[in-house]
Amino acid sequence: MTTLNFTKMHGLGNDFIVINALNQPVTWTADNIKTWSDRHTGIGFDQLLLIEASDNERCDFKYRIFNADGGEVEQCGNGARCFAKYVTEHGLTDKTSVMVETMRGIIVLNILDDGRITVDMGKPHFAPEEIPFVPKNKADQEAKVHMLVVGMETIPVSLVNMGNPHAVMLVEDVKTAPVKILGEAIEKHPQFPQRVNVGFGQVLSPSEINLRVFERGVGETQACGAGACAAVVAGIRHGLLTDTVLVHLPGGDLTIHWKEGESVLMTGPAAEVYSGTLTY
Numbered sequence: 001m002t003t004l005n006f007t008k009m010h011g012l013g014n015d016f017i018v019i020n021a022l023n024q025p026v027t028w029t030a031d032n033i034k035t036w037s038d039r040h041t042g043i044g045f046d047q048l049l050l051i052e053a054s055d056n057e058r059c060d061f062k063y064r065i066f067n068a069d070g071g072e073v074e075q076c077g078n079g080a081r082c083f084a085k086y087v088t089e090h091g092l093t094d095k096t097s098v099m100v101e102t103m104r105g106i107i108v109l110n111i112l113d114d115g116r117i118t119v120d121m122g123k124p125h126f127a128p129e130e131i132p133f134v135p136k137n138k139a140d141q142e143a144k145v146h147m148l149v150v151g152m153e154t155i156p157v158s159l160v161n162m163g164n165p166h167a168v169m170l171v172e173d174v175k176t177a178p179v180k181i182l183g184e185a186i187e188k189h190p191q192f193p194q195r196v197n198v199g200f201g202q203v204l205s206p207s208e209i210n211l212r213v214f215e216r217g218v219g220e221t222q223a224c225g226a227g228a229c230a231a232v233v234a235g236i237r238h239g240l241l242t243d244t245v246l247v248h249l250p251g252g253d254l255t256i257h258w259k260e261g262e263s264v265l266m267t268g269p270a271a272e273v274y275s276g277t278l279t280y
């Protein structure tokens with residue numbers, strides 16, 4: 001039998017297990033992750049976060065992210081805040097600004113005096129090949145809003161890569177949005193070769209939105225940091241939002257700041273729940 005020490009954490013109800021590979025040997029399979037993420041047969045989580053050493057001398061750590069379905073992905077905003085809380089409160093660093101190597105590049109985590117964390121999530125990208133998204137034709141290639149054919153419906157979506165792919169749509173009321181049905185259909189839509197995270201945004205004012213996210217490889221989560229960044233960036237690009245927006249997610253609120261040409265900054269809380277030992 002193999003054992004693994006883990007710590008359960010969450011960012012606004014988007015929940016994780018954090019595994020420190022700096023002080024224990026770590027080997028697993030995608031099937032192990034699927035079992036562990038199950039809320040009946042395992043611990044239950046949306047993503048598994050792995051702490052490793054970075055080969056980049058500018059970085060303090062390497063941070064890897066695995067969805068509940070076992071797939072490794074490029075970005076996790078709520079997870080980044082939990083990562084920052086973990087490495088500072090478990091004695092892995094005494095810094096309050098931590099540079100972390102991820103699959104998509106370097107992110108910077110800043111712990112604030114009030115315990116919240118601001119994450120520099122990097123710059124958004126929009127070109128179809130950067131999402132990635134396969135356009136139907138030249139007009140689709142150049143569009144700012146893509147008309148996605150989903151069954152008998154045509155859904156207008158804005159596409160943003162935050163390190164990971166996001167398709168964002170506007171809804172009248174998040175409470176009645178068909179998140180599961182449309183989320184499932186769009187996540188696996190053939191025009192997204194790496195699948196996609198699907199955001200349902202309701203504009204309340206130029207500085208405030210409601211948002212629900214159906215996450216790639218997971219399903220609807222209580223919150224999605226990268227999804228909040230993607231929704232705000234899309235709203236700003238369409239002239240609907242100002243450069244600093246309060247995002248209300250089912251699990252709580254995030255503050256997102258972005259100006260054209262800059263990195264997206266996300267600020268919010270992180271919580272530790274318990275530590276335990278996996279045996280497998």
Ligand SMILES: N[C@H](CCC[C@H](N)C(=O)O)C(=O)O
Binds near residue numbers: 014067077078165217
């Ligand atoms: N929950 C994460 C996003 C995970 C994205 C993952 N579902 C993907 O496949 O990209 C967040 O707070 O940013």
